[in-house]
Amino acid sequence: MPVIIDGTNGVSTPNTFAFKNRIIDGGFTINQRGHTSGTSLSSGSYGHDRWKGGASGGTYTFTQGSTGVNTTITITAGSIIQVIEGANLPEGGTYVLSWTGTAQGKIGSGSFGASGITGTITAGTNTNIEFNTGTCGNVQLEVGSTATSFDYRPYGTELQLCQRYYFRISNDTFAYFAGKQQGTTQCYFTVQAPVSMRATPTPTMGAGTKYAFTQGGFSSSTSTTVTLTSISNNYIYMSLLLGGFSSLADNYVANFRPDATLELSSEL
DSSP states (O other): OOOOEETTTEESOGGGSTTOOOOSSTTOOOOTTOOOTTOOBOBTOBSSTTOEEEEEEEEEEOOOOSTTOOOOEEEEEEEEEEEEOGGGOOSOEEEEEEEESSOOEEETTSOOBSTTEEEEEOTTOOEEEEEOSEEEEEEEEEESSSOOOOOOOOHHHHHHHHHTTEEEEOSOTTOOEEEEEETTTEEEEEEEOSSOOSSSOEEEEOSSOEEEEETTEEEEEOOOOEEEEEEOTTSOEEEEEEOOOOSOOTTOEEEEEESSOEEEEOOO
């Protein structure tokens, strides 16, 4: 394929290069939350990474393939939405949305249509991509008015792109975090995100027992109230505070272990 370069438009065939797809998890391969096929999503609640229920919620079914293998979903009710961060739409102008399947999609406030619809996006503006009922897979949004082949990215790369917006630490008895006792009932602990998050995340602690191991013993808590108290400028290192302990020694070092799921979300 010829490549034409001029002083106004630069390279005129951007869709022939990698990372042309502005959709993240367009193949529905990343499912950190463990969303279950057929489970209804309320408006704004997430299923597969980066995909959430539309204004009236959404329900979809799927059979997850092997790790990294794209999945086709079937939207049975409502709609699903992905909000593309404006930072990933720096060019502005005309974009084309394509996918496989019978669902209809739309860009921003445009109308629903079949695969290959186009829309105009203002540079740097967060933009909704929405699909209604039907089958849907290999979702791609790219610059221009002509849809090209789906941009397959390595699984690890796709996972990291998702973790900018959300990641979870599952219940794992081998997950220990450096901590500090605060007073007699609270414990600080430090978490390192796998990538720089989009913004200060909201933490959610699941049910289960949490342990603060100290010299000569430990204290446990079943509290699910966790507070993010500070975060580094690059949104990677963060300090969180959990209460519900007893008999801690103020300002002493502790190793913190949550036998529960910890989620951190900076979704749009």
